[in-house]
Amino acid sequence: MIRDDRPLPEPTAESQPYWEGLRAHRLVLQRCAACKTPRHYPRPMCAACFSLEDEWFEASGNGTVHSWTVSHHAFHRGFKTDTPYVLLTVDLADGVRMVAPLVELVDDDASRLSLGLPVVLEYDDVTDEITLPRFRIDG
Ligand SMILES: [Zn+2]
Structure with missing residues (x-):
C-alpha cells in the first residue's frame, strides 16, 4: 500500500461498479445491454447503437x-x-x-x-x- 499526497480517483454513480470490482481484485467492465459492445471508461451511451442501457461483466x-x-x-x-x-x-x-x-x-x-x-x-x-x-x- 502506497499513499502520500497523491490524488485519488473519485468514483461516480456511473463508474462505481468498476471501482468496486477493482477493490475486490476483479476487472469489471461496462458493456451495452442491447448490442453487447464493451466500453471503457464507463459512460452512459453505447457508441455503437446509442442505447442508454448498460450491464457489467467480468473481464480477464x-x-x-x-x-x-x-x-x-x-x-x-x-x-x-x-x-x-x-x-x-x-x-x-x-x-x-x-x-x-x-x-x-x-x-x-x-x-x-x-x-x-x-x-x-x-x-x-x-x-x-x-x-x-x-x-x-x-x-
Ligand atoms: Zn450498443
Whole structure:
C-alpha cells in the first residue's frame, strides 16, 4: 500500500461498479445491454447503437501492449519519487483499450516493451476504499 499526497480517483454513480470490482481484485467492465459492445471508461451511451442501457461483466485483465510512454516528469508532486514510470495503453482481450501504469520500471524494463507484448492486470490497494489497476509483463 502506497499513499502520500497523491490524488485519488473519485468514483461516480456511473463508474462505481468498476471501482468496486477493482477493490475486490476483479476487472469489471461496462458493456451495452442491447448490442453487447464493451466500453471503457464507463459512460452512459453505447457508441455503437446509442442505447442508454448498460450491464457489467467480468473481464480477464489479459491484454497486449498497444502503446506506452515513459514519464520522466511528475505532473503531481505525489508521483515525483516514482519517476521514471511507464504508462501503458493495453488492448484488452475483452475488446477495449485500457490505460494503466506498468508495475514498476526496474533496470531496463522499458527496453523490454514492444507492441503486442502480453501483459496481465494487477491490483494496487492504495487505500481501504480505492484499488488502482496496473499491468505487469506476462512472463
Ligand atoms: Zn450498443
